[in-house]
Amino acid sequence: MFIAKEMSENGDSYYAYPVVKNETGCEGALPVYLHAIGKTKCERHVIRDHGYSHPQIIYTVAGEGTLVIDGESYKIPQNMGFYLPANAPHEYFSSGDEDWQTRWVAMGGFAIENLFTELGLDKPRMVLIGNSAKLDKLFNEMYYSLTRDEYYGSMYAAGSLYSFILEFFKFAKSNGDPTVVKERSPMTKILDYIDSHYAEELTLEKMCEASLISPQHLCRLFRKKLNCRPMEYVAKKRIQEAKVLLANSPRNIAEIAKLVGYNNCNYFCITFKKYEGMSPTQYRKTMG
Numbered sequence: 394m395f396i397a398k399e400m401s402e403n404g405d406s407y408y409a410y411p412v413v414k415n416e417t418g419c420e421g422a423l424p425v426y427l428h429a430i431g432k433t434k435c436e437r438h439v440i441r442d443h444g445y446s447h448p449q450i451i452y453t454v455a456g457e458g459t460l461v462i463d464g465e466s467y468k469i470p471q472n473m474g475f476y477l478p479a480n481a482p483h484e485y486f487s488s489g490d491e492d493w494q495t496r497w498v499a500m501g502g503f504a505i506e507n508l509f510t511e512l513g514l515d516k517p518r519m520v521l522i523g524n525s526a527k528l529d530k531l532f533n534e535m536y537y538s539l540t541r542d543e544y545y546g547s548m549y550a551a552g553s554l555y556s557f558i559l560e561f562f563k564f565a566k567s568n569g570d571p572t573v574v575k576e577r578s579p580m581t582k583i584l585d586y587i588d589s590h591y592a593e594e595l596t597l598e599k600m601c602e603a604s605l606i607s608p609q610h611l612c613r614l615f616r617k618k619l620n621c622r623p624m625e626y627v628a629k630k631r632i633q634e635a636k637v638l639l640a641n642s643p644r645n646i647a648e649i650a651k652l653v654g655y656n657n658c659n660y661f662c663i664t665f666k667k668y669e670g671m672s673p674t675q676y677r678k679t680m681g
Contacts, residue, residue, distance in 0.1 A: 426551045432536070433495045436487050448479050451474060453493065460475055467519055475519045587600070592634075635673065
């Protein structure tokens with residue numbers, strides 16, 4: 394029996410998890426089958442630190458999204474898609490002025506991994522689709538097979554899925570090494586932002602807004618790249634700028650504290666000593 398469960402999220406109806414069974418009741422009897430499928434009118438913000446359990450193909454039909462892989466961000470405009478292997482960590486979200494509308498499929502089957510490996514799709518890949526008419530046709534065949542036939546819909550959908558995968562592969566192959574619009578990484582964005590705003594009141598929320606990522610993701614990036622917390626990096630940046638002023642400016646300590654983002658001079662002195670092992674006044678003396 395083949396089961397498609399209708400679900401709804403944020404007003405978007407889609408069919409998910411068509412369970413494939415053979416006569417003995419074992420699931421996943423087919424070499425390639427459809428695990429989930431969806432039409433999303435306004436794609437939500439998705440963060441999967443451990444990836445998704447099945448390979449996915451997602452492509453844009455309207456608007457624009459951003460995909461984050463290994464700390465790098467990629468724009469996914471209309472007629473651009475991407476492939477994500479099973480368990481590949483990723484994040485994606487709407488990033489344009491319009492709602493990001495997508496079509497997506499997730500696949501299973503005992504031959505699916507070998508199939509993608511043979512096609513050279515063994516890692517995340519951005520693909521320029523160009524004319525998506527053929528993909529749309531195959532997507533609709535899968536979608537409506539599930540809605541119109543409760544018992545054999547998944548079998549029909551599996552046939553269309555194989556053609557869908559090969560059509561996507563043809564686009565990937567014709568792209569060669571596809572030209573994608575690569576954004577500055579979130580880490581580069583936030584470091585540039587701190588360089589320009591360290592003298593202002595900085596919060597984790599403001600840094601997240603500047604880099605377009607979540608607080609959790611931001612903290613993970615700083616731990617991975619710089620082995621410190623975001624606000625710790627801000628403090629170190631401020632102290633480094635203060636050292637330049639102490640060595641080259643006649644301004645008093647309170648003035649320098651304000652120039653590097655500290656309204657409380659006492660707190661500035663405590664922070665300075667924490668990182669430099671001496672007070673600002675002692676540091677100035679060592680610089681002659």
